[in-house]
Amino acid sequence: MAQETATEKKVNPIVPFLRIPEKYPEEPAYFWGVKCACGAKFLGARTACGSCGATDKFEEVRYGGDGEIYVFSVVHQTVPGLEAPYVAAIIDLDDGVSVRANVYGLDPLKPNPEWFGKRVKMFTEKIRVDREGNDIIAAKFRIQS
């Protein structure tokens, strides 16, 4: 008798605020979050607004992947198994939230104040497979040409 087929492998986002559509990768993954009536914006879901405390004034929003480098560091010493150095930045998205990100397209050995404000664009890729065999997808940024 044929063995029952293994459960279908899933494609999981590395963080809850990255949403992966069913038709990924034909349809791109995107950041989502909530926006409070007070104007505060958050990545992912919130129980209440961290700015004003309201619990019932949220609307869900989809954030675009364009933004700019606010600040950065270049991490040389890191956990075993990771490729280093890497440019670890805080990206201000045009849609009004900030996100931690690796940025590609810069020389990590030449950190430079000229990187401030550089335009970046989000892309996603599979970075690992989890112990159940599901793909793990992460969001990264590259310099916009």
Next chain:
Amino acid sequence: MRDVAVVGVNMLKFGRYPDKDVITLASEAALAALKDAGCSIKDIEIVVSGNLYQSNAMIGQRIMKEIGATGVPVINVANACATGSTAFREAYMSVASGAYDVALAIGCEQMGKMGLLGAEGANREYSTEGVMGTGLMPGVFGQAGVEHMRKYGTTQEQFAKIAVKNHEHGVLNPHAQYRKETPIEEVLNARVIAWPNTLYMCCPTGDGAAAAVLMSAEKARQFTSKPVFVAASVLTSDPYTSRNPAMFDINTLTKNAAREAYEKAGLGPEDLSMVELHDCFATAELLHYENLMLCGEGEAGKLIDDGETYNGGKIPVNVSGGLLSKGHPLGATGVANIVEIVWHLRGEAGDRQVKGAKAGLAHVIGLGSACTINILKK
């Protein structure tokens, strides 16, 4: 609230104690502080113990079993790097409120050579480290420094000067983990941990313990002729700012704490003889010059360029060597910088004594975030 005095203090030299456990380290510091206060464990009415990595293990009660299980209330505190200073503040609140007359604050930590904080566990398959930026402390504080570069044109050399100063200060402190000067070329040429922080711009891990006995001003008169008073003891958390938590904000909560502390103490930064502040990374110290109003916004680079934060300068900062040189056993740190200031205010700080010290400020940040500021005066 009534006046509170610090009557007894002591600390173990920070370093590595592979042959002792954390309870032994804490007990030694506690007994030394009791001796310094001229009292015994039987005089203590409440104990507050700060320890981070074993905070679920009833460290305070285990210390009491070692030095005298008198059955008094014992509180275990964890507040990231501000663990020890929060323990001190809870002890202060216990006495200031009038609930108790004598309190013992203890901070201890045994870290060994645990390496990068946060790296443990960051290997999990869904960890974002190195994939979506960094959450490791050298990078987080690197970014905080880079923000200052962006705003004010601060340079890596200026941050490096902080490390030069604090290592120079540490040479004179027998309680410091490292007592070795690091000239600026050495700091800048050391391997980069997370730019702009090189190896010598990052504090080490280590083991240590420190303790302080606090009493009501009235009670203190029975024990000492040299009481040091707590002029303000403030704790803040980080208020909402739009980039936090993607980017931790170490500035706003420190500014808030400073404003409140100066107001409560009735003192301004110009009245301080010394500051022990949270230089977990060289980048952090420079930012806190402005946060603590030791200079104006954007003037911190000039303050270190002019050497004004050296012992003998306008406002000596981290004459103990700071976290960079003295070390940073998390739970012990916040109590240890109280100890340092008390020694200076009593004129007992040996070769590194700040001349004529009358008032000192101790600042600690635990990322996530908690900020304590304690102002002590003669």
